[in-house]
Amino acid sequence: MRSSSSRRRTPHTSHRKAAAVALVGVSALIAAAVQSGAATAAPEQAARPGAESVQLTPAQRAELIRAADAGKAATAKELGLGAQEALVVRDVVKDADGTVHTRYERTYAGLPVLGGDLVVDKAKSGATEGVVKATRATIKVASLTPTLAASKAEKQALTLAKAAGAEKADTNRAPRKVIWAANGTPVLAYETVVGGLQEDGTPNELHVVTDAATGEKLYEYQGVETGTGNTMYSGSVTLGTTQSGSTYNLTDGGRGGHRTYNLNRGTSGTGTLFSGADDVWGNGAASNTETAGADAHYGAALTWDYYKNVHGRSGIRGDGVAAYSRVHYGNAYVNAFWQDSCFCMTYGDGSGNTHPLTAIDVAGHEMTHGVTANTAGLNYSGESGGLNEATSDIFGTSVEFYAANSSDVGDYLIGEEIDINGDGSPLRYMDRPSQDGASRDAWYSGIGSIDVHYSSGPANHFFYLLSEGSGTKTINGVTYNSPTSDGLAVTGIGRDKAEKIWFRALTTKFTSTTNYAAARTGTLAAAGELYGTTSAEYTAVQNAWAGVAVGTRPGGGGGGGTSFENTADVSIPDNGAAVTSSVTVSGRTGNAPSNLQVGVDIVHTYIGDLQVQLVAPDGTAYTLKAYSTGGSTDNLSTTYTVNASSEVANGVWQLRVQDNAAQDTGYINSWKLTFP
Structure with missing residues (x-):
């Protein structure tokens, strides 16, 4: 997906796209640690033993959600929410020391509050230790009766979708009334979802938020989250399959029942479950329809294992239930995407139908979109959209390293086997993102107005610097040369620690409206909890962000102060x-x-x-x-x-x-x- 939501305005004419995250701590310690964009955390904080998340069984997760749901009214009262506000439990993460991080959506007078999500941290004792909010605004609107007719909001959304390049655009969901609270003063609004197809054949799920009083467009984002890669045959691998009588099929009973389907060039429906008389799938050639299915199935298994074994998350939602994969989408479709509405990953066959987009890092990228959607819910537009894309690149890369597959060794290149440019170059580079000709190496004030695949650059660069450090380095035969915005060196802490910091921030600190400044705050808070605010890891997070022009180094620079x-x-x-x-x-x-x-x-x-x-x-x-x-x-x-x-x-x-x-x-x- 190539976002088309960038725009300019002069003062007084319209609302901006998204507000920054606001982080509110109940205790002084947490408040100091998670202030949005704060340069340092004070007072000093030692690593919190037991801060890492534990793996929950589906039954344990369900019980925590039931408990949070039973106590949500008391939580709302404790947070000082208004009489018409209510909380809806969305996700839960538990630490080894018993701390529980519960993510809530919010409603007002029964209407969904877009931008009202929040995370509440409670100690084992039940005491609230911290709160992270997507908005600090008081949720209150003067009237719940719209001035604008829903049909007009729908018509406007259709017009915007077609202007953004959507073909065969149609509204397949009636506009729903919501409270828009992601920026400025909360207002009554309509959210309209436009379907059909985008110009490159990708399904269209354009969400358009319209002021219910003035008709002004407040926000838009694409609900189909895309990433691009290429089949990278992984050699002979073991797949999780199921046998029924004399027939085998691509159903992985050991990983939540993940299934892989053949769309056979179609663009709708689930497709046909891959099945056969033997348990051998594909022959390594794109001309064999099973090959793409085997690659997608293998990539999904690796990603499931990575999240479960490294981060203790069982499945995309953490509930032990798998998404599913679809391959052979469309004709010569050069893309892949995650879709919330089907809870699935979908892969095209590339130019000439000869390069299925089913590489390991692509599978990790697409499934991570699902994880993001079910945790932070980063809006797929503006700076939060760039962070959404970067999160998928970060964990797609992490899955590739985790796989330790000799046919596809780990690297900090995205879609390196795709050759989509025809010259052997990868789709994206993490050590110096600008090498692709469009991504940005560092943050700047207008980065939220460019395509999310390119505004992801500073976060990808941050992750590389945090993992490996600046300068020249050769890893698995690939030589990298990573610069910094301030010209000062960054010393890496290793990829394993960098992954843990980003995952903890994603699942316990980020919200739908998190921007780069707040991502810095969230990762610092995560590093402080895991390693302490006086640790080398905490300092490295500060330095790596400064290396991409987000915040400053300790003391204001490399020479102290x-x-x-x-x-x-x-x-x-x-x-x-x-x-x-x-x-x-x-x-x-x-x-x-x-x-x-x-x-x-x-x-x-x-x-x-x-x-x-x-x-x-x-x-x-x-x-x-x-x-x-x-x-x-x-x-x-x-x-x-x-x-x-x-x-x-x-x-x-x-x-x-x-x-x-x-x-x-x-x-x-x-x-x-x-x-x-």
Whole structure:
């Protein structure tokens, strides 16, 4: 899928696509550890013994969900939710020390709240230790009666789908009333799902959210999550199959009953279950229809085993039930995709029907879309969409390494056997994503407006840096050369630890609206719980994110430094008066330096509305970001360099922020001064 939701606006005209995640801790320790985009966690935190998740049997998981469901009213009351709000249990993760992380959806007056999801962490004692919310906004709307007719919302959605390249677009679900809370002030809205086919033959499930009062499009995302790879024959492998009488079929009874079907060039339905008189599948050639089925079945088994044995997750939903695979989709279809509506992975046969897209890393990529959908639920658009794609690349790569298959050794290349470019190059590179000509190596303010397959670059790059470090390195015969945005070295901690940190963040810290700043926060919180905030692993997470221009290094750089930070939230009034956040600098001598570092982390749904200034102790103001600059993006997480050499260092310094246009809201999350 190639997203077409990028757009621009001038102030006052429309809402931005998605709000940043807001993380709220009940205890001071958790609050300090998971503040969105905060540069450091304070106070120091030792690794929490038993922080790793345990593998739950389906019965154990069901019991935890029943318990959470029985107590959801009490949980809602404890969280201070309104009388019309209710919680719906979606997922549960349990740690070895008894801590339970329960993921909830939210309703308001019985309507789904899009962007209202949250995760509640409870200790074994039952005490609430932390809460991660997709939105900090109070869920309340003035009226539940729409002004706009549902038929008009449906018509608008059809028009948008066709403009985005969908062919044979049709609405196969009636618009449903929802509360849209993923950015700005919650409003009554319609969600319309448009079906049909996209221009390349991929099924279309375009979700369009429309303001039920004004008709304004608030958000859109594609529900069919795609990734591209190529058949990479894995040699002679063992497959999980089932025998019925004298017939064998591709049903893996040892892995949740995973089945593999042959669509035989069709584009709808389940297809025909692969079956035969013997238990031998395919011959290694694409011309044999069983070969693609064998590859897909093998990749699904590897991915199941990886999640179960490495992360303790039994199946995509953690309930021991498998999804299913479909191969031979369409005619010369050069793609593969995950689809929530069928709970299945689907693979095309590639150009000329000679290169089925059933490689190990592709299977891992597609099944991981399912895991993401059933955990964080990262929206498939904007920065969260890039993180969604990166998560699939990260764990697709992890599955490939886990497989230890001599015919397909592990690497940090995505779809390396596909030759989709005709020159032997892979589809994506994790060590330096820009090698593909479109992906980005590092974060920048407009990254949320590009295709999610390319905005995934900074997270893929982060994972490589965290695993292997920067510079030149040869792994399994492949030489990598990974740079950093700040030109400073990163020392890796090994892929195994990097995987555990990302998985813990995905399942216990990320929400549907997580962006890059919040992904940094979530991975730091995960690293702090697993290894402690004074550990080499925690520092490596900070350095790896700084290496892709998300946040700063400890001390503000590689050479150290003294920092003064304020992590208290300060709400920014919509189109209102300026607000300030202060830090007191002491213990310095003389004037401030000519390269004073000002790290700013602001959560806001449209940063073009903001003016941001540094105010010195004598009242002199230095404009860091002017009004109407920064583009139509969410959040400001960057470091400015200010020549403050004319200012006395000691004293009260302020960050002053003013919102100069209506409709979008936010808050100062944290900021700090670093004296090199």
